[in-house]
Amino acid sequence: MKRISILLLLGVFLITALVVSCGKPKKVQEETTPPPVITEPEIKPEPEPTPPPPPVLKESQFVTVYFDFDKFNLRSDARAALDKNFNLLQEFPNAIIKIEGHCDERGTIEYNLSLGEKRAKAAMDYLLGLGINQARISIISYGKERPAVQGSNENAWAKNRRCEFKIISQ
Amino acid sequence: MKKNCLILLLLFFTVSLKAQERDVRNVFFDTLRTSDVQPTPIGVDDMKFIGTGTITTEDSTYMLYTTRIIRRDLDFYADFELVQIDSFYLRTYEITALDLLGWMRLGANYVVKLEVEFPGRNMKVKWQLYHTVNRQQIDHGEFNYNRAFWREIGHDIANEIVHTLTGERGIFRTKIVYVRKIGKSKELFMADYDGANERQLTENGSINISPCFDPNREVVYFISYMAGDPHLYKVDINSGVIIKVAEYPGMIAAPVVSPDGKRIACVLTKDGNSEIYVLDTEGRIIKRLTRNPSIETAPTWSPDGRNIAFSSDRTGSPQIYIMDSDGLDQRRVTYNGTWNDSPVWSHRGDRLTFVSRTRNRRFDIASVDTSGADFRLLTEIAMNENPHFSPDGKHIIFTSDRLSAGDIYTMDISGRNKRRITTTGDCSNPYWGPLK
Structure with missing residues (x-):
């Protein structure tokens, strides 16, 4: 802004x-x-011999990964999203990220914490499988404690079952 | 000028009393009435002033609200049913006499007579319990506190009456803890069992969840994201001091203290997946109890501390299992419905209460005996969650979104007598504290 x-x-x-x-x-x-x-x-500053400043990675460049109810397996759209995020991580080799696992409001607090962790881990494992160094990715689960959108309908739930990517450092 | 101030103060006082009163009056019943025990009808007569001189408006307010506390406590209690006072049948105009016949006609088996004096800043209430049919006094007593503790006087009288008639300790001085959402954060709060005297326990702007009382000390264990990742903390409810208890790689969740207060069952994901562990109260691992690629969570201790019930989705969806407290002899308990989770063990040890998703994709509170038989639904509307027992094992506290975006409710273990405890919405995750 x-x-x-x-x-x-x-x-x-x-x-x-x-x-x-x-x-x-x-x-x-x-x-x-x-x-x-x-x-x-x-x-304008082209004539200077110094190299251009490195581009800055923004969290909004990462694609959010979505899941089915009570599931942590990666759908085809989830894999496509992760492929895009993988390319970003290749492009920015110094970026260290945290994957946040989230759930919709249905089910209990404790179960959803575990489910959110499984989602974050599934996303992390996929990226590790593509060759990203383990040291660059950590995970955290918020269960159903931090919904992206409010609401008790399938539309809201679908948006809340997700993995978000946060930048720790770059 | 001074007089005006006094009147204003008085006015303010009555208003604040009323404000406190309002939040717990919201009583309503589900259609379900599967009580095993027929509650005993009991009446509470209006409180009478027996001191000398006249009483002030302030004093009469204390009398009115203290009486209301006693009535509500007894009405709340699973073993009793409050008989409403009805001046058509009762001779209430007499100052000291108790109309036992009138109360008997109204259907009350017992009636409580209340008399008050106001010595200095104190409020001295004499209570007498009568059997209406035998016309005999069964028990009596007296509480004499500073009048600022009018709630405590009411709760203590109700506790005495429960003890006299049932032989058990009343729960009206117990505390509850719960989580309130404030903006994006979730903070721990504590209140009296009826929702009054709310106090904030955490104020870190982060997520604080899964509170659990230590049964022997005034300490609440909870999970907080205040340092970024979720760790196990404890807060001393008197001093408010918060200490970190345990930190492990990955997540720690669902802490629950054993009945002897020496162990904490919880979930750790340091092995790459949710597994149930037992820690000591310093946070050191005593033993790992489960080894499964599925989700194992929500442990709860049996009253003797020998078994742990938990939920696992090893068959594809969460179901409830029981194991020995060393992790051996795991067996499945629930077979009703596609989703059974968040179990709590009853204080008598014979039943488990939990969250069940059975019909219409709704989440209800249900209960089953430990062999898996006698499945009962205790709620019938809305989404219901987080059941926990009162320390006497006769009541259940839970979260429901039936009237708001999440509030705390209580009911008898049979599902009868549901009451709304919080009214602001955005409340969840209740836990009922121990008897002192």
Whole structure:
């Protein structure tokens, strides 16, 4: 959010600079130009010989993995999600992550804690199988204590039976 | 000016009394009435002032609410049924006389007579228990506390009456602990058995769950995510001091203290999967009890500490099993329904109460004897969870979403006499503390 607003500010600054340099007649046209202008400023420091700063991995880039009721086996869509997350972990070799296992509200607190742990472990084992180092992944279960969405219907439940990926360090 | 202040103070006091009173009045019954014992009808006469001079508004409020505490306690108790006072049948206008005949006509076998004086800041209540038919006084006594402890006076009188008529200790001074959701966090709270005098035990903004009383000390064990991963902690309910008890790789969950207070059964996942372990009270492992790739969780001790019941999904869905406390001789107990979990052992040792998913994909509280026979459903509506017994084994506390987004309820072990204890919603995970 902060980043976007800074970029926007930069964009606005650029536009006003342009307006000032170009004079009055073009004013109206300049103002209607769409946001794509914003991306331009980043190209500027190119002549410097220093390497570009490493890209930053964000938690939102990971895909959430979903499960069936009272199950921890990986569905085909879950494996596809994990494949994407695997690619991210390959791309960012320093990232250390924690997989959070969650459940829907049905069933008891204790059972769901165990089930959430099994889900997180299933996701972790899949990534380990693809070759990710064990030292980079840990797991935690929240059972049904931290639902993603409120509600007592199949739609809400389906969204709550999940594994989320959290970044510990990178 | 001074007078105004006093009146304001008085007004405030009555209002706050009323506010405290409101939260536990929500009594309602399920259709289920499968009680094994016919409750004894008992009446509680209005409290009479026998001191000299006149009484203030404040004093009459104390009298009214203390009487209500006694009535509600006795009505709550599984062995009794409260006979409502009815001025049409009773001669209530007389100051000291007790209308035994009137109470007998109303159907009461017993009636409690209450008399009060207000010496200094104290409230002195004399109680007398009468048999209405024999017209005899059975027992009597007196409590003389500071009037700020009007609830305690009421609870102590009710405890005395229970003891006189049943020979057992009343539970009206016991505490309950439970979890309340505040925003994204879950904090531990403690209250009187009827939900009054609520107090917060944890305040760390994290997840605090699975509270369990030590039967001998005023200590509550619980699981907290306050340090990131879930570890086992304990809180001293008097000092509020919290100490970490155990930390193992993976998860620790579902702690439950043995009846002798020396061992803690719990779940550890350090072997890559939920297994039941027994720890000492310092958190050191005494023994691993289960070895299974399936989920083993929710241990509960038999009253003699020799057996542990638990749930396992080794057959595909959770069912209840019993084993020796050293992990040997595991046998399945439940066969009704597709999901039976979260067992608690009754205090007499003959039955297990648990969460069962039987019809309409609902979760109910059910009970079965330890051989697996005599399956009974104790709830019939909504989602119900977390059953635990009162320390006298006659009542069950549980969570239900029948009227709100999760509140604490109590009922008799037969499923009769359901009462709502919390009214705010977002409450769960209750545990009933021991008798002092």
